[in-house]
Amino acid sequence: MLKIILLGWILGIAMMGYSFPNLISMSWYFVPFILIFWGIYCLKRNKWGENTYIKASLMIGSTCCTLILGYVYADHALLERLKHKEILPRTTSEVVYVRKIGENTEQGIKQPIEILSQNKPPVVWVAYIDDSILQSIEIKNKSLALGQYYQVQGMLKPIHGYANAGGFDQEKWFIQQNWMSSLQVKQIAPLSSQDVYRLGFQNHLKQQQTLWSRFSLSIEQLRLNFRIDLQQQPLKYKALILALLTGDRSLMDQNTELLFQRFGISHLLAISGPHVLILAAFFTWLMTRIIPKFKPKIYLRCPRQILLIVPFCGCVFVYTAFVGFEIPALRTLLLTLIASFFLLLKHEIRPFNLLLYTASLSLLIDPFGILSAAFWLSYGACFILLNIYQSMHRHSDSVPNLTQKIWKNIQVLIQSQWKIFIALLPLVLIFFNQVSWIAPIANLIVIPFLGGVIVPLGIIAACISLIIPSLGQLLFHINDLLIGLLFFILNGLDHLFHPVLHTFSLTPMLLLSIGLGILMLFLPKASIPRSWAFLCICPVFLMTWGKRDTYISVIDVGQGQSIFIQDSSMRMLIDTGGYYDESKFSMGQKVVVPYLKSQGVTQLDRILLSHLDQDHSGALDAVLQQIKVSHLMANETLPQQTLSLLKDASFSKCHAGQTWQTVDMRLQILSPESMHDQQVRYDRNENSCVVYLELLKANGLHRFLMMGDAGWLTEYQILQKYPDLKVDVLILGHHGSKHSSSYDFLRHYRPKIAVASVGYTNRYGHPSMQTISRLEALNIPLYTTIQSGNITFRIEDNRVELEQYRQAFKWMNPKPQ
Numbered sequence: 165m166l167k168i169i170l171l172g173w174i175l176g177i178a179m180m181g182y183s184f185p186n187l188i189s190m191s192w193y194f195v196p197f198i199l200i201f202w203g204i205y206c207l208k209r210n211k212w213g214e215n216t217y218i219k220a221s222l223m224i225g226s227t228c229c230t231l232i233l234g235y236v237y238a239d240h241a242l243l244e245r246l247k248h249k250e251i252l253p254r255t256t257s258e259v260v261y262v263r264k265i266g267e268n269t270e271q272g273i274k275q276p277i278e279i280l281s282q283n284k285p286p287v288v289w290v291a292y293i294d295d296s297i298l299q300s301i302e303i304k305n306k307s308l309a310l311g312q313y314y315q316v317q318g319m320l321k322p323i324h325g326y327a328n329a330g331g332f333d334q335e336k337w338f339i340q341q342n343w344m345s346s347l348q349v350k351q352i353a354p355l356s357s358q359d360v361y362r363l364g365f366q367n368h369l370k371q372q373q374t375l376w377s378r379f380s381l382s383i384e385q386l387r388l389n390f391r392i393d394l395q396q397q398p399l400k401y402k403a404l405i406l407a408l409l410t411g412d413r414s415l416m417d418q419n420t421e422l423l424f425q426r427f428g429i430s431h432l433l434a435i436s437g438p439h440v441l442i443l444a445a446f447f448t449w450l451m452t453r454i455i456p457k458f459k460p461k462i463y464l465r466c467p468r469q470i471l472l473i474v475p476f477c478g479c480v481f482v483y484t485a486f487v488g489f490e491i492p493a494l495r496t497l498l499l500t501l502i503a504s505f506f507l508l509l510k511h512e513i514r515p516f517n518l519l520l521y522t523a524s525l526s527l528l529i530d531p532f533g534i535l536s537a538a539f540w541l542s543y544g545a546c547f548i549l550l551n552i553y554q555s556m557h558r559h560s561d562s563v564p565n566l567t568q569k570i571w572k573n574i575q576v577l578i579q580s581q582w583k584i585f586i587a588l589l590p591l592v593l594i595f596f597n598q599v600s601w602i603a604p605i606a607n608l609i610v611i612p613f614l615g616g617v618i619v620p621l622g623i624i625a626a627c628i629s630l631i632i633p634s635l636g637q638l639l640f641h642i643n644d645l646l647i648g649l650l651f652f653i654l655n656g657l658d659h660l661f662h663p664v665l666h667t668f669s670l671t672p673m674l675l676l677s678i679g680l681g682i683l684m685l686f687l688p689k690a691s692i693p694r695s696w697a698f699l700c701i702c703p704v705f706l707m708t709w710g711k712r713d714t715y716i717s718v719i720d721v722g723q724g725q726s727i728f729i730q731d732s733s734m735r736m737l738i739d740t741g742g743y744y745d746e747s748k749f750s751m752g753q754k755v756v757v758p759y760l761k762s763q764g765v766t767q768l769d770r771i772l773l774s775h776l777d778q779d780h781s782g783a784l785d786a787v788l789q790q791i792k793v794s795h796l797m798a799n800e801t802l803p804q805q806t807l808s809l810l811k812d813a814s815f816s817k818c819h820a821g822q823t824w825q826t827v828d829m830r831l832q833i834l835s836p837e838s839m840h841d842q843q844v845r846y847d848r849n850e851n852s853c854v855v856y857l858e859l860l861k862a863n864g865l866h867r868f869l870m871m872g873d874a875g876w877l878t879e880y881q882i883l884q885k886y887p888d889l890k891v892d893v894l895i896l897g898h899h900g901s902k903h904s905s906s907y908d909f910l911r912h913y914r915p916k917i918a919v920a921s922v923g924y925t926n927r928y929g930h931p932s933m934q935t936i937s938r939l940e941a942l943n944i945p946l947y948t949t950i951q952s953g954n955i956t957f958r959i960e961d962n963r964v965e966l967e968q969y970r971q972a973f974k975w976m977n978p979k980p981q
Contacts, residue, residue, distance in 0.1 A: 167517065170524045172227035176234020177527045177534045180242055181336070181973045184235065191232045198229040238531045242339070242974055245532075248287045249975075250322045250345035253925055257317045258347075259355065259363055261286070261372075263381065264488075265388045266307040267414035272298055275308050276343065277316070280365050288342055291316065293349045301352060307388060311372070311381050313355040319348045324924040326755045327720045327953025327969045327976055330762025339975045340535040383485050387412060390626065397637060401647040405640065407433050408614075409622050411487040423654060426663045428603025429610055444479035444500075446624060448472050473504045491526070491538040495546075498522045519546055537595035544588050590679040602663040609653060618646055714828045714859065715958040716868060718895065719759055720949040720969070723923030723930070724779035726756055727870060727895070728763070729857070731828035736770045738855060738870060742782015752786025759954070760791060767791065772818060773798035774852040774872030775844075785809060799836060799853045800844040818853040832856045834869075834886060835878050849873035849898060854882065856889065864892070865916060865957055865964040871897030871904065879909040891915045893957065900931025900948075907938045917966075919955055920948045 205222060259280045266275035272294040278286045293308075308314065322345050325334030338344075360369060371377060387410045394402040395415070403415035413433060424430045451472060455462055462471060480500045484493040499522045506512075523543050526533055533539045585604040592599055600606075621643045629636020657663075714731040721741030729736040737760075743751045760768075771793050773781045781798070788809040796802070796810060797818045807815065819838040824831055835854040836844070844851045852872025859866035867890050871878070874897045882889070894915035897904035899922045910918075918939055920931040931948060939946050947955055953969035953976065970976040 167520055168223055169226045169230050170520050172230040173234040173524055174527060174534075176231040176236075177238040177531050179235045180238035180531060180534055181975055183974065187232055187235055188239065191236050194232060195229055198225045201225060234527075237528075238534070239974075241531045245339060245342065245344075246975065248284070248344045249339070250289075250320055253322060254320050255318070256320045256347070257315065259360065259365065260289075260291075260314050260316055261368065262308045262310055262312050262314070263384065265310065265384060265391070265412070265414075266293075267412075271295060273307065277308075277314075277347070279344075280368055282364055286368070287344045289320075289345045289347050290338075290343050291318070291347045291349050293352065297349060297352060301354065309354070310385050310388065313357075313360045315353045315355055315359075316347070316349050317351040319350065321346045321348060321925070324950070326722060327949075328755060328759040328762075329954065329969065330758035330760075331755050332758075333973075333976075335975050336535055336973070340532045342532070380485070383482075387486065387488075391415070393629070394640070397640060399640060399644045401644050401651070404433075404647055405622055405643060408619055409626055411490055411493075423658065426600060426602075426658070427606035427610075427654065428600030428663075429606050444476045444483070446620070446627070447479045448476045451475050470508065473507065477501060477504055491533050491536055492542045494526055494530075494533075495522055495542055498525050516547070519543065537591070540591050540595070541588060544591055545584060547587075586685075587682055590682065600663050602657070602661055606654075606657065606663075609657075610650065613646075613650055618643060618650065621646070713958060714861075715956055716857070717759075717957075718919055718921055718949065718955040719756060720953045720955075721751055721755055721779075721783075721921065722949075723899065723926040723928070724751065724782070725774070725872075725895075725899070725921040726780075726783070728760065728765075729829075730763070730765075731826055733826045733828070734769045735765055735767070736772065737768055737787070738772045739774055739780040739872075740771070740783040740787050742778045742780065742784075744778060744782075746782050746786065750783065750786050752783030753790075756783050756787055757790050760787075765791065768793045770795045770797065772796075772853060772855065774855075774870070775799050775848045776802070777848060777873060780873070797853070799848075799851055800841040828859065828861055830858045830860060834882055835874065850875055850877050852878070852897075854878065856886075859959065859964065862959045862962055862964050865966065867892045868895065868957075869893070869913070869915070870895040873898040873904075875901070875904045876906050876909075879904070879906055883909060883912055887912075889913060892917075894918045894944075896920045896931065896935065898930075899926075899928070900935045900946075901928070902932035902934040905935045905938060907941070910938055910942050910944060914942065915944060917945045917947060920946065922948050922950055924950050 201222060205218065260277040261280060262275070263278055264276040266273040268274075269292065272292065275291045275293060276288055277291045279289055280286055323335050323338045323343070325332070327333075327335075355363075357369060372381075390410055391406055391412055391414070394406050399405065403413075403417060404420065406415055407413045416433070421430070421433070424433060455471070477500055480497050484490075484497040487493050499518060502521050502525070503518060506518075526539075584607070589599065621639060625636050625639030625643060627636075628639060712730055712732050715729075717728045717730075719726040719728060719741065722743075724741035725739045726741040727738040729738065737756075740756055741751045743749045746752070768791055771784070771787070773784065773796075775781070776798060785806055787793075788806070793810070793813045796813055796815045798815075799818055801817070802815065817838070818833050820833055820835050822833040832855070833853055834856050836851040839851070849872075852874045854872060854874055855868075855870040857868040857870070869889070869891045871894070879897070891913040892915060894905075894910075894913065894917075896918055900920040905918070922930045931946065936946060947966075947968070949955065951968075951970065956967040956969070957964050958967060959965075
């Protein structure tokens with residue numbers, strides 16, 4: 165019963181960020197009711213103890229109770245953290261304290277800083293400091309001095325990511341890391357203790373003298389010292405050694421990370437449970453050699469296994485603190501402490517129960533761990549490994565011959581990589597939207613070599629270097645040669661197989677279906693027939709022929725525009741958006757394609773580019789590389805480099821008068837008139853393709869006018885040519901620029917709502933105050949991708965409903981304080 169109840173607790177915390185107001189109000193009545201029920205059950209246990217129905221009711225009620233408590237606990241923690249999230253940009257001057265080491269960036273460093281306040285508790289921001297500013301205060305080692313106070317001035321930049329399904333949620337990541345904002349530093353100056361005292365932060369100065377604060381600071385300083393020592397040594401793979409030893413990836417180069425990503429082994433760059441246990445096992449082994457030699461009588465007073473618990477747990481704690489209490493390391497610490505507790509009580513240790521207790525306790529300590537991919541992948545992998553361990557244990561009992569046992573275990577080990585790959589596939593797709601088919605082979609080769617040789621040798625070298633630096637450096641050099649051998653193998657496999665990351669992002673229902681199917685495959689054989697698992701996976705194939713929803717979605721691409729349109733027979737993209745430099749950040753790969761994949765899109769019937777400005781078409785090449793397209797349209801001929809990516813797709817120019825219709829919708833091009841490319845390029849904005857779309861089977865918001873970057877001249881021409889046009893939703897021209905959406909145009913068509921696709925704090929000031937004033941004067945509501953994220957118009961019961969992606973998650977929609 166306890167396992168089911170704890171699963172309810174984990175599930176409740178997993179609902180963090182979602183809004184369930186009824187669940188919170190229910191807790192005031194339901195939780196006391198369950199407690200009373202338990203009290204009555206305990207009083208009448210002799211009478212009710214064997215009643216199956218009462219036991220089942222108690223178990224279900226208790227599970228629901230812990231689910232509600234888990235959600236309330238997580239929701240309260242989230243709301244408390246969101247109180248400190250900055251939501252408005254401003255210039256600021258702050259007194260800060262440095263508790264964590266910084267990381268390298270292309271321009272300087274990224275440094276977590278603790279912001280001090282007289283009336284509020286300290287919060288953490290991330291400061292971006294350019295090299296020129298670092299040189300002015302003679303900063304070394306790419307990190308501000310630990311334990312030092314600074315006066316900083318700069319531009320506060322609240323975290324505001326692209327809010328679409330399928331993409332990376334930057335705001336969730338910052339909340340999970342407890343970073344409340346970012347700060348672009350303009351000036352910085354160190355402060356002495358006397359300066360800090362005069363500024364009124366005496367309490368903070370006292371807090372830094374506590375035992376825990378000094379311990380944390382010394383551990384962080386030790387991490388920085390290892391980085392400095394490795395940087396000074398002539399090692400080729402010092403960045404990888406540092407990442408495996410301390411979890412510090414600040415020295416990693418992009419090529420190494422891309423190589424590990426292509427092989428699907430990026431998780432090996434992070435600290436894992438075995439890293440922690442290797443050090444503890446090494447230290448405990450030393451204790452077993454020292455105690456019998458110098459103090460053997462200790463074993464007479466205390467059993468050997470009990471005596472070694474303290475140094476073993478102590479080492480696990482120190483190393484967990486050393487790597488910054490990362491989730492895999494914290495999991496190992498809690499697992500070790502709970503297992504030791506059971507051992508002291510001489511209680512039977514069951515691996516699955518131990519894992520469940522550890523997960524529940526870790527979420528009680530830090531409920532925000534539930535938002536991390538590391539939590540799910542770490543515990544998911546442990547669950548599979550326990551399954552494999554039990555399998556190996558059964559095989560070893562049934563095979564008497566040692567050679568046969570070894571061969572059988574090797575077979576199980578090989579099978580385990582495919583099991584882990586398949587079992588974690590839904591989680592990998594949810595968090596990363598991509599997968600490498602060669603990952604099981606790479607893991608089979610790399611994990612034993614990395615976990616059995618390189619990591620232990622690196623940890624031993626680090627420990628010895630603290631005592632005998634020269635010997636430690638020698639071991640680091642040996643480790644460097646072994647890593648070179650590993651890279652030789654990986655580069656050989658890379659040349660042989662040319663692995664690539666395949667981008668997948670399935671719909672929530674399909675992910676749930678696949679997850680249930682895989683869970684059934686890993687249940688004990690006697691539980692249910694394995695063939696049932698394939699029934700769960702069938703929807704993956706059946707959805708191809710299922711009826712598709714009809715909707716229009718304005719994708720949040722920041723300062724740009726991309727609109728996805730789908731009905732029962734057509735999928736179309738109007739514009740692709742684009743970052744100002746796609747080589748630095750690919751809007752196509754990071755935002756548009758993940759969104760399309762999350763909608764189950766593998767092929768588009770049509771892409772229409774309103775015009776070829778970067779913010780409307782810059783992501784086109786990335787989309788064409790990953791999504792098959794049947795037909796491409798634009799208001800002018802595309803560059804030859806882009807046309808070469810079309811493959812079997814056709815191309816045509818859009819112009820006024822073109823119309824096409826499906827069962828569910830009709831589309832018409834209203835502007836521009838047919839003209840040569842040279843004429844289009846003379847004024848690309850005014851010659852944007854203006855699209856009018858009408859949903860034929862819906863009421864309400866069912867007529868859409870999409871203006872591209874057209875301005876007043878095009879609006880005047882449309883007014884003259886289409887005076888009787890009916891408009892419910894107007895996608896504002898030129899992102900709400902003051903030179904578009906004229907008062908006469910808005911007054912004539914009177915749209916029910918207006919939508920602006922704009923970037924947060926964009927340098928153009930879109931949507932302009934003039935346009936907002938015109939809309940307000942005509943009582944036309946304005947929705948922007950800044951406040952709403954992805955804006956979707958979906959047909960529900962023949963009516964078009966408006967959905968705003970930011971409304972779905974509390975961390976994306978904080979209220980101003």
